[in-house]
Amino acid sequence: MRTPPCLLSLTIDSAVLNLSNITDLYPLPDHILIELFLRTLRAGKLTERVLKLFIATGKDEVFSLIKALNIQVTVTPVLPTRCSEKF
Numbered sequence: 001m002r003t004p005p006c007l008l009s010l011t012i013d014s015a016v017l018n019l020s021n022i023t024d025l026y027p028l029p030d031h032i033l034i035e036l037f038l039r040t041l042r043a044g045k046l047t048e049r050v051l052k053l054f055i056a057t058g059k060d061e062v063f064s065l066i067k068a069l070n071i072q073v074t075v076t077p078v079l080p081t082r083c084s085e086k087f
Contacts, residue, residue, distance in 0.1 A: 012036050016043050019050050026057050034061055041069075048074060 005013075012032065014020065018041050024065050025033060037054055051073060054062050 007065060012039055016040050016045060019045055019053070022053065024056070025053055028057075030059060030061050033057060033059060034065065047069060047072075049070070 012035055015036055019040065025036070028036070033039065033054070040050060051066075055066070055073070
């Protein structure tokens with residue numbers, strides 16, 4: 001017989017499904033933040049916006065994990081919408 005999942009596990013699973021509604025991850029403890037990041041990767045939900053959300057926490061563990069996995073933020077060039085003689 002399988003043991004039922006703990007409340008923390010259910011909460012992290014729910015957070016992964018609702019990452020688009022989350023605006024700040026800074027208050028999360030480090031171990032929960034890392035677990036959330038790993039489950040986000042496993043679920044295939046790591047978008048540029050979500051990655052920036054994790055980077056915005058400023059936590060060294062997150063930076064180390066991102067660097068170890070060689071994940072990079074893509075920088076989209078912005079072209080000027082008005083042309084003038086002064087650049």
